[in-house]
Amino acid sequence: MKPLYIKQGRVIDPANGVDEVRDVFIADGKIVAGPSRDGAEVIDAKGKLVTPGWIDLHVHLREPGRSDKESIETGTRCAARGGFTSVVCMPNTSPVADNTGTIAFIRQRTAEAGCVNVFPTGAISKELKGEELAPIGSLKRAGVVAITDDGHCIQNNELMRRAVEYAKMFSLPILDHCQDYNLVADGVMNEGYWSAVLGLHGWPAVGEDVIVARNILLAEQADWWIHCQHISSARSVELIRQAKKRGIKISAEACPHHFTLTDESVKTYDTNFKMNPPLRTERDREAILEGLADGTIECIGSDHAPHCTYEKEVEFDLAPFGIIGLETELALSLALVRSKLLTLTRLVEKFTTNPARLLSLGKGTLSIGADGDVTIIDPDREWTYDVHQSASKSRNSPFHDRSLTGKAVATIVGGKIVWREN
Amino acid sequence: MKTTWQRKDLLGIQDLSVDEINTVLDTAGAFKQVGERKIKKVPSLRGKTLVNLFIEPSTRTRSSFELAAKRLSADVININTTSSSLVKGETLKDTALNLQALNADIIVIRHSAAGAPHFLARLLKTSVINAGDGAHEHPTQALLDAFTIREKKGRIQGLNVTILGDILYSRVARSNIWLLTKLGAHVTLAGPSTLVPRVFEQLGCRVTYDIEEAIGNADVINLLRIQHERQRKTMFPGISEYTAMFGLNKERFARTKSDALIMHPGPINRGVEIDSEIADCSRSVILEQVTNGLAVRMGVLFLCSGGQISES
Numbered sequence: 099m100k101p102l103y104i105k106q107g108r109v110i111d112p113a114n115g116v117d118e119v120r121d122v123f124i125a126d127g128k129i130v131a132g133p134s135r136d137g138a139e140v141i142d143a144k145g146k147l148v149t150p151g152w153i154d155l156h157v158h159l160r161e162p163g164r165s166d167k168e169s170i171e172t173g174t175r176c177a178a179r180g181g182f183t184s185v186v187c188m189p190n191t192s193p194v195a196d197n198t199g200t201i202a203f204i205r206q207r208t209a210e211a212g213c214v215n216v217f218p219t220g221a222i223s224k225e226l227k228g229e230e231l232a233p234i235g236s237l238k239r240a241g242v243v244a245i246t247d248d249g250h251c252i253q254n255n256e257l258m259r260r261a262v263e264y265a266k267m268f269s270l271p272i273l274d275h276c277q278d279y280n281l282v283a284d285g286v287m288n289e290g291y292w293s294a295v296l297g298l299h300g301w302p303a304v305g306e307d308v309i310v311a312r313n314i315l316l317a318e319q320a321d322w323w324i325h326c327q328h329i330s331s332a333r334s335v336e337l338i339r340q341a342k343k344r345g346i347k348i349s350a351e352a353c354p355h356h357f358t359l360t361d362e363s364v365k366t367y368d369t370n371f372k373m374n375p376p377l378r379t380e381r382d383r384e385a386i387l388e389g390l391a392d393g394t395i396e397c398i399g400s401d402h403a404p405h406c407t408y409e410k411e412v413e414f415d416l417a418p419f420g421i422i423g424l425e426t427e428l429a430l431s432l433a434l435v436r437s438k439l440l441t442l443t444r445l446v447e448k449f450t451t452n453p454a455r456l457l458s459l460g461k462g463t464l465s466i467g468a469d470g471d472v473t474i475i476d477p478d479r480e481w482t483y484d485v486h487q488s489a490s491k492s493r494n495s496p497f498h499d500r501s502l503t504g505k506a507v508a509t510i511v512g513g514k515i516v517w518r519e520n
Numbered sequence: 521m522k523t524t525w526q527r528k529d530l531l532g533i534q535d536l537s538v539d540e541i542n543t544v545l546d547t548a549g550a551f552k553q554v555g556e557r558k559i560k561k562v563p564s565l566r567g568k569t570l571v572n573l574f575i576e577p578s579t580r581t582r583s584s585f586e587l588a589a590k591r592l593s594a595d596v597i598n599i600n601t602t603s604s605s606l607v608k609g610e611t612l613k614d615t616a617l618n619l620q621a622l623n624a625d626i627i628v629i630r631h632s633a634a635g636a637p638h639f640l641a642r643l644l645k646t647s648v649i650n651a652g653d654g655a656h657e658h659p660t661q662a663l664l665d666a667f668t669i670r671e672k673k674g675r676i677q678g679l680n681v682t683i684l685g686d687i688l689y690s691r692v693a694r695s696n697i698w699l700l701t702k703l704g705a706h707v708t709l710a711g712p713s714t715l716v717p718r719v720f721e722q723l724g725c726r727v728t729y730d731i732e733e734a735i736g737n738a739d740v741i742n743l744l745r746i747q748h749e750r751q752r753k754t755m756f757p758g759i760s761e762y763t764a765m766f767g768l769n770k771e772r773f774a775r776t777k778s779d780a781l782i783m784h785p786g787p788i789n790r791g792v793e794i795d796s797e798i799a800d801c802s803r804s805v806i807l808e809q810v811t812n813g814l815a816v817r818m819g820v821l822f823l824c825s826g827g828q829i830s831e832s
Contacts (some may be wrong), residue, residue: 294719295534297634297656297691367635411613413633415654 099513100139103132107143107474111150112447113463122468124146127513139515141508143474146440148230150462151183151471151511152449154424156273156327156351156399159216161184162203163192168404168491168506170204171211173424176402178517181506183471184215184461185402186453189226189242190249196221201240213516214509215471217243217459222261223274228252231261233361238445240266243457246273249374251309253279259316267320271456273325274313276334281305286415288361288376296364298414299375303331310334313347314341322344323347325456327401327465328401330356330375332385339394349456350389350398354423354430355496357386360428363496369410369417370496373403391439396452400427401428404492422490426483426497428475432504435477479505522587525823529641529648532657533698541699545667547819548812554591555814564593564822568625572598574651575612575720576632580786580810581651581660585628588817593625616640627822629653634691647824655689655747660820661785662695664813666703668805669740671812672781677704682734684709684766685744685793687716688755692785694743710734711744711766712756731766735776742783743768743793759792768794 102124109120123132144232159173168176177185187204189195195204201218208216220237220247221413224230234245245265251274252258258274265272282305287293289300310326314337318433329335329350341348355373362382363371371377389395403420410417431449434440454462461469485498524539533541544575554562570589573583582598589596599615619627626647629637634654641648649826652658669676681700687693687709697720707725709716721727728734735741746762756762763769768782773795782794782804790796799806 118631291722294688294717294723295694297654297694299655367638408611412611412641413631414635415633 099127100137101290102141102510102513103138104141104143104148104472104474105325107146107148109148109464110442110446111464112246112443113150113451114465115290117443122464123471124472124510124513127470129464129466129468129470141474145476147475147477149473149475150450150464151448151509152181152428152473153184153186153453153459153462154182154400154402154427155186155397155453155519157185157187157402158190158404158420159187161191161207162200166189166491167406169211170207170216170237172489172491173402173404174208174214174216176422176424177214178509178511179489180426181428181473181475181509182214182218182424183473183511184349184459184508186217186219186243186457188246189219189221189247189518194221194225195219196226198233198240198481199237201237205241214511215461217457219244219273220243222247223252223257226250228254228257229515231257231264234265234270235268240272242270242326243459244271244273245421246327248273248275251269251275251277251279255312255316258312259319262320262322262324266320269458271323271325273327274309275327276306276309276313278305281308286372286376287364288378290361290379292361292364296367298364301374303333303378303382306331306375307333307337310337314338314346317348318344318346321347322458323349326350326354328353328375328399329386329389329395330378330382332382335385335394337391339389339392342394349397350395351399352386352390352395353399353401353424354427355421357383357390358430359496367412367414368495368496369412370421372414372417373401373421374419387434387439389469390434390448396446396448398431400424405494406492407493408413410494420493420494422488422492424490425488426495426500426502428506429502429504430497430502432477432485436503472510473506474508475504476507477504479503479507481505526825530659530820531637531641531648531650531826533659533662533695534657536702536824538702541663541666541702544663544668544816544819545670547823548663548667548816551818551822552812554818555811561591563593564590564827565592565825568594568825569623570594570626570628570821571594571619571624572596572628572815573615573619574598574630574723575636576630576652577601578630578652581630584810584813585651585817588814588821592818592821594821611742612636613643614638616644620644620646626824649820649824652691654691656691657693657695659695660692660813660817661692662699663820664809664816665696665783665785665817667700667812668783668809669781673739674804676700679705679739680704680708680737681740681742682710682738683742683744684710684731684734684768685711686713686746687711687720687744689715689747690744696742697725701725708734708738712762714755731772732775733769735772737777738780739767739777740781740783741776744785745787745789745793763792767792768798770795770798773798779803783809786810
């Protein structure tokens with residue numbers, strides 16, 4: 099592998115307080131002080147942003163079990179195109195990643211076919227059933243970076259309490275998909291004006307808020323980290339903001355679709371606007387933006403959730419929840435910088451240092467000696483997302499045909515260029 | 521009479537203009553006379569094929585569409601949940617494409633999932649008529665209700681119409697709200713607070729939980745059935761409490777305006793939402809709604825097939 103000489107880009111490295119035009123050198127897979135040795139490949143980064151490799155802490159790669167929807171190979175190619183050098187994959191595979199064998203399989207497939215780093219998570223409960231704890235200590239030993247029942251939510255508060263207490267022993271944060279099953283029942287879209295008009299069953303925001311409040315109390319009692327995934331409601335943002343002020347180990351992520359779209363998008367019954375939690379009101383969307391701006395929400399994740407076209411081309415009630423998002427996430431997030439909601443540094447943190455710290459990934463910086471994971475971004479590139487050209491096996495994006503600004507032009511993982519576009 | 525109808529589909533009332541609504545009502549008026557003749561058949565849809573695709577059980581709406589199509593001389597086939605291949609795992613999309621491949625001209629669809637007719641309409645060149653989709657819309661019901669009100673009251677503009685009962689799960693309520701407010705009626709919704717959420721005020725109507733007040737000043741009272749099959753079990757204490765709190769009993773009926781119409785989309789549950797004798801009283805137009813439903817559906821099928829009533 100040739101050394102890399104990334105020349106004269108605007109380097110943004112929040113961990114080191116860097117925002118300036120300079121060179122970055124990579125040799126033997128690590129960031130080095132340079133100047134690079136002879137024979138380095140030169141990447142002209144003039145006018146581009148050079149950042150630590152972006153991390154998406156919430157993706158579904160569907161392998162093992164549903165490689166008709168996605169595989170580790172295609173999912174990581176999708177990540178690379180989107181500017182991500184690391185992804186954290188969810189355990190709702192088939193079989194469920196509630197055992198060390200499945201984790202070993204994911205790691206092996208990543209080594210064979212993955213083009214970016216894949217950090218697996220393990221299940222909190224066996225088979226994601228919310229009844230008994232999975233072998234959390236063994237999962238940690240097998241290499242998981244967190245535990246989560248994502249897609250499901252443990253309803254039994256006693257089990258959740260024990261999970262937090264037990265996971266703390268292994269320094270494993272808990273990622274929670276916040277959904278009260280009774281309140282949400284068969285809800286398929288946000289409960290409000292549009293569900294009333296469309297006659298679709300409502301998924302009320304309070305169904306998320308109740309679990310966020312529960313998590314805050316349990317995190318406080320155990321003094322351990324619970325990370326609330328894909329927060330969608332204004333009240334949840336407020337609950338987390340207050341809890342953080344009290345010093346509780348609670349954190350949160352937002353998805354680009356939740357800060358870009360609202361439930362009005364559902365009005366054509368297009369199932370590419372059906373996800374869980376659902377798109378909410380303009381007020382909620384604004385609250386998510388405020389939460390991102392003031393640091394209440396410290397991470398952004400795509401919740402990349404591929405589904406086959408034939409599965410989505412059905413009645414709205416029957417369609418599976420979820421959309422793909424790895425390829426549109428960077429551009430939709432850069433919009434927050436253009437609208438002056440976030441500085442570039444604050445945005446880059448949400449994709450690098452913050453998830454890396456939460457999950458102890460040992461990534462997210464361009465410090466000398468760090469892994470050679472770098473994302474080079476053209477912040478002004480105007481392009482139109484064509485889902486039919488996606489690297490994903492699936493096509494379920496609500497952003498097809500959308501005009502976007504900002505694109506990853508090179509994605510470098512361990513010193514290797516895995517995506518490049520001129 | 522000038523025809524403003526350009527649509528191949530009738531998916532809901534929400535998107536219709538006042539002109540379009542009046543066109544359907546006027547067309548239905550012409551067809552109502554056909555139903556009163558000795559020979560009840562006209563050749564308007566001769567050679568056309570209509571498919572009744574009913575993915576949710578229904579007797580009255582299906583029969584009404586079937587009879588309407590037959591009186592227009594169309595060929596009709598009925599596909600019900602039990603007889604369709606949907607139970608064998610075929611998707612709605614594939615079923616619909618198969619029907620189109622048979623050169624069906626009109627698909628009338630009833631489905632428990634809101635938006636299913638819109639999904640078909642996007643997919644097919646065939647005309648799609650919504651015969652009720654989940655809790656979303658039931659446009660021909662609202663049109664026949666409006667036809668009945670107009671026939672009895674001579675107008676809709678300015679009338680006080682109260683819709684009573686399970687609004688949240690009711691497609692009839694939604695279609696009626698859109699239609700009546702477009703035509704200038706004052707719509708009041710009443711029923712248990714869990715089934716009549718305040719958010720419906722944003723659709724342009726009034727919400728109240730005081731039944732006496734809701735019916736006292738009404739020119740039209742439209743009673744809805746409690747939709748057991750679409751409801752979560754936690755919505756209200758039970759049928760007998762519903763009857764006690766919101767049923768139209770004799771005592772409440774006595775306090776209604778002396779010329780208030782009593783309507784119900786059926787099937788009625790005697791002794792639950794409506795007292796049995798009130799259902800049969802002279803102010804009840806429940807059976808006339810059924811008769812008018814036929815005329816309205818003939819009108820809708822005729823218009824969506826490109827038909828026009830000539831000026832006369």
